[in-house]
Amino acid sequence: MSSLLTIALGPLSVVLREFPRQGTSLMTSRNQHVVPHANGWAVKSAGGQKATAVYETQSAAIARAREIARNQESELLIHGRNGQIRERDSYGNDDFPPRG
Template sequence: MAGNVHVVPEADGKWAVRIEGTDGTGPTYETQQEAIASGTEAAQQAKVELIIHGRDGQIRERNSFGNDPRDIKG
């Protein structure tokens, strides 16, 4: 897998899973929850970050499933 996984809104009202560094095509889903589930699985397998966008395109949430650069103690 090339890069981070994004869940983004489509113009037709559906939700898509897009992977950074690819041609931009990927699966689309009727609901955001379906797209998040698919994107989560892909991000976990690739050990990359899942970035969830809202309907307005702004980043709503980020989840890291791998090489987290922060050193958090505790």
């Protein structure tokens, strides 16, 4: 998880920058998304314009995205047909047990 450094200036607050919490890393750039595609389901890297791969079934796309996420120690985000994230799994440097 990441945190924001916020400074309160009276009624205003300013966010200076994002930084990782101690013992964690920011994993946003390598996250793998499984998203709907015209030809089935696509695996895309976060921020990527093109699909890494396209599969006929969501389960095939999830299997490939999970393999990539494990290899890169990043997150897997699975989107539903409506585009909303319906499931996520992390293979990175997480706190265990989870906080909260």
